[in-house]
Amino acid sequence: xxxxxxxxxxxxxxxxxxxxxxxxxxxxxxxxxxxxxxxxxxxxxxxxxxxxxxxxxxxxxxxxxxxxxxxxxxxxxxxxxxxxxxxxxxxxxxxxxxxxxxxxxxxxxxxxxxxxxxxxxxx
Numbered sequence: 001x002x003x004x005x006x007x008x009x010x011x012x013x014x015x016x017x018x019x020x021x022x023x024x025x026x027x028x029x030x031x032x033x034x035x036x037x038x039x040x041x042x043x044x045x046x047x048x049x050x051x052x053x054x055x056x057x058x059x060x061x062x063x064x065x066x067x068x069x070x071x072x073x074x075x076x077x078x079x080x081x082x083x084x085x086x087x088x089x090x091x092x093x094x095x096x097x098x099x100x101x102x103x104x105x106x107x108x109x110x111x112x113x114x115x116x117x118x119x120x121x122x123x
Contacts, residue, residue: 011052020053020120027115036072036109043057043067044077050086054119057092058100064088065104066112 005092007022023046032040047054047063054060067073067083088099 016053019033022040023053024117024120027113027120031113036070037074039109039113040067040070040073040077043116044073044081046116048080054116055117057088058096058103059119061092061097061100062104062107063089063112065101066107066109070109071104 004022004026007019010016010019010022025041027042030042033039043063044067045117047060047067051060054063064081064084068078085097085101092100
């Protein structure tokens with residue numbers, strides 16, 4: 001998707017607000033396509049690999065946990081979410097991490113999308 005690439009260029013230039021707006025466009029595109037697995041992949045990628053636009057670690061962990069536990073998640077996303085756990089747990093502390101992970105386990109897709117929208121609206 002072109003907007004995803006443009007977001008990377010903006011990020012490299014230090015223009016995080018513009019990068020976030022491009023990512024919002026990509027999120028809306030994924031939602032319009034209506035493929036849950038594709039939206040899960042996008043959410044995962046933003047939380048695991050492009051988390052610089054999400055300043056709230058709780059939201060990152062919640063999104064990863066929701067993706068990990070969603071019935072349409074791929075094995076790849078589940079495995080990569082588990083690989084991200086030790087780093088995030090170390091950054092947050094075990095108690096805060098576990099609380100965020102549990103909240104994410106109980107989260108639905110729409111709530112995770114709303115968290116990402118919120119993060120990208122206020123990078």
